[in-house]
Amino acid sequence: MKIRTRFAPSPTGFMHVGNLRTALYEYLTAKHEGGTFVLRIEDTDRERYVEGATDVIYNTLKTAGITHDEGPDIGGDYGPYVQSERLSLYRPYAEQLVNEGKAYRCFCSKERLESLRASAPEGTVVGYDRHCRDLSEEEIKKNLEEGIPYVIRQKAPLTGESKYHDMVYGDIVIPNEELDDQILIKADGFPTYNFANVIDDHTMGITHVIRGSEYLSSTPKYNALYEAFGWDIPTYIHLPLIMGKTVDENGETVVSKLSKRHGSTGFNDLINEGFLPEAIINYIALLGWAPAGEYENREIFSMDELIKAFDIGGISKSPSVFDYDKLEWVNAEYIKNMDSDTFNSHAAPYYDELGIDSAHYALLEEMLKPRITRFTQIPEKLSFLKELASYDIELFTHKKSKSSAESSTAILTDVIPMLENVSWDRESIMNVLTGYAEAKEYKNALVMWPVRVAAAGVAVTPGGCAEVLILLGRDESVRRLKIGLSKLTNKETN
RNA sequence: GGCCCCAUGGUCAAGCGGUUAAGACGGCGCCCUCUCAAGGCGCAAUCACGAGUUCGAUUCUCGUUGGGGUCACCA
Numbered sequence: 148m149k150i151r152t153r154f155a156p157s158p159t160g161f162m163h164v165g166n167l168r169t170a171l172y173e174y175l176t177a178k179h180e181g182g183t184f185v186l187r188i189e190d191t192d193r194e195r196y197v198e199g200a201t202d203v204i205y206n207t208l209k210t211a212g213i214t215h216d217e218g219p220d221i222g223g224d225y226g227p228y229v230q231s232e233r234l235s236l237y238r239p240y241a242e243q244l245v246n247e248g249k250a251y252r253c254f255c256s257k258e259r260l261e262s263l264r265a266s267a268p269e270g271t272v273v274g275y276d277r278h279c280r281d282l283s284e285e286e287i288k289k290n291l292e293e294g295i296p297y298v299i300r301q302k303a304p305l306t307g308e309s310k311y312h313d314m315v316y317g318d319i320v321i322p323n324e325e326l327d328d329q330i331l332i333k334a335d336g337f338p339t340y341n342f343a344n345v346i347d348d349h350t351m352g353i354t355h356v357i358r359g360s361e362y363l364s365s366t367p368k369y370n371a372l373y374e375a376f377g378w379d380i381p382t383y384i385h386l387p388l389i390m391g392k393t394v395d396e397n398g399e400t401v402v403s404k405l406s407k408r409h410g411s412t413g414f415n416d417l418i419n420e421g422f423l424p425e426a427i428i429n430y431i432a433l434l435g436w437a438p439a440g441e442y443e444n445r446e447i448f449s450m451d452e453l454i455k456a457f458d459i460g461g462i463s464k465s466p467s468v469f470d471y472d473k474l475e476w477v478n479a480e481y482i483k484n485m486d487s488d489t490f491n492s493h494a495a496p497y498y499d500e501l502g503i504d505s506a507h508y509a510l511l512e513e514m515l516k517p518r519i520t521r522f523t524q525i526p527e528k529l530s531f532l533k534e535l536a537s538y539d540i541e542l543f544t545h546k547k548s549k550s551s552a553e554s555s556t557a558i559l560t561d562v563i564p565m566l567e568n569v570s571w572d573r574e575s576i577m578n579v580l581t582g583y584a585e586a587k588e589y590k591n592a593l594v595m596w597p598v599r600v601a602a603a604g605v606a607v608t609p610g611g612c613a614e615v616l617i618l619l620g621r622d623e624s625v626r627r628l629k630i631g632l633s634k635l636t637n638k639e640t641n
Numbered sequence: 642g643g644c645c646c647c648a649u650g651g652u653c654a655a656g657c658g659g660u661u662a663a664g665a666c667g668g669c670g671c672c673c674u675c676u677c678a679a680g681g682c683g684c685a686a687u688c689a690c691g692a693g694u695u696c697g698a699u700u701c702u703c704g705u706u707g708g709g710g711u712c713a714c715c716a
Contacts, residue, residue, distance in 0.1 A: 156716090157715085191715095253714095260713085271643070320645085322643095332714090340715070360710065392652085402708070402709080403709080446664090467653065468652060469652095470653065470667085517678055550675090592674080596676075606677085607678095
């Protein structure tokens with residue numbers, strides 16, 4: 148049988164990395180087996196409707212490289228794929244259950260339910276008291292005639308226990324006392340998430356239900372529905388949660404479900420910070436899953452490789468902490484492995500802002516590739532090009548190269564005229580500088596240091612002396628070197 | 642609080658009765674080096690605890706502790 152998985156997000160306007168990883172695993176599970184991946188939008192909550200939110204879902208999946216085979220935007224044989232367009236479908240199923248005595252109309256008001264909860268003893272949580280479960284025909288008829296709004300609730304088993312099998316967590320057993328008479332149809336006539344979910348999964352032929360482990364303990368309710376209809380229960384694959392780490396006011400490390408306070412947790416947040424979609428996918432694929440066999444110990448995966456390598460057996464049970472440092476590293480790996488065209492197209496917007504000529508692209512690629520972990524770091528790395536920072540002559544004192552104000556003064560004095568006449572390319576510049584060092588029996592470092600820092604105005608540059616000079620151009624370089632020299636000589640004459 | 646799940650270094654994790662307990666990120670050190678990176682080499686760091694089962698437990702069972710999840714007319 149061809150397997151079918153689905154991603155069923157609610158359009159909230161925000162795609163959490165946890166949701167994205169769920170989508171990814173659903174996609175990978177289907178594709179690994181040559182199956183079908185379905186996108187379904189679950190928008191039964193009218194109060195939460197957000198304009199344009201479905202576009203966020205489409206865009207995220209698209210840029211993440213997770214392509215669905217069926218969905219609202221592309222159709223398919225099991226449509227419609229938006230729950231709000233399937234509304235007429237759900238009610239008959241609920242009524243069937245009512246007629247069969249497996250569900251009932253509940254006329255209890257929200258106020259009654261609230262007071263029920265409020266009257267519960269401290270520290271305990273109570274469910275619905277099943278007040279309407281056994282109303283007489285007369286009472287039901289009377290309530291109906293009076294137009295009292297009602298919901299449809301399923302009759303949950305009162306005793307015994309419910310058992311099911313999960314592909315990653317194994318056998319799960321829940322005492323039936325824990326099961327509430329869940330609402331199937333809300334008072335507004337809309338189905339609840341749980342109900343619509345089951346109806347849709349079944350009518351869409353979903354074979355593998357893959358979702359976060361927060362559903363582990365409510366799955367028996369889903370199964371009760373499948374059983375009530377006499378449908379086959381799908382294969383369950385529950386996924387460990389992704390956690391975030393923070394430090395509280397007492398200095399204690401706190402781990403909890405990933406949320407806003409952990410920083411950027413939305414796919415778009417990460418993109419805006421400069422993380423590449425492929426790197427994000429790569430990283431989250433490895434969060435909660437470990438490749439085996441020929442792929443064991445591998446860290447970098449393309450989507451195609453993930454599809455080949457993915458197997459359910461490699462999914463772990465325990466929650467994992469989202470590690471920005473590792474994501475950063477993965478991102479850097481992608482940057483290092485980029486071909487020149489790709490690298491340049493990512494970097495070009497930043498180059499443009501700095502007014503950098505395309506003639507320097509190759510040089511910059513060489514300089515930047517090993518030094519950035521995200522493209523958004525480029526402006527900061529190249530900020531020395533924009534203007535000469537004001538600096539103190541302490542900058543010329545460098546222990547390791549044995550550079551000092553005195554040596555720098557002498558070297559700049561000698562070297563500036565040479566640079567004014569040398570052919571302006573890397574090799575020539577280096578030849579002049581190293582030739583000078585050799586003639587003077589200086590170590591290269593002693594010569595390079597003052598030239599580089601005088602040109603850059605800062606101690607740290609993403610490249611060596613010659614690269615800095617090339618980027619600045621001869622005129623600007625010489626201008627800056629002279630400024631450096633005058634700072635040094637003024638100090639001396641003082 | 643009830644119920645469910647989980648438990649290997651700081652983090653991601655391999656392991657599925659006998660191992661010097663992999664690997665990666667991060668950290669630290671060394672090398673390279675005109676700075677910073679990258680790269681190379683190396684180091685430190687883990688089986689939560691207690692009982693069992695067994696010739697032998699990281700691995701199996703139970704308990705304890707810790708962590709997480711869940712108990713809506715939200716999804």
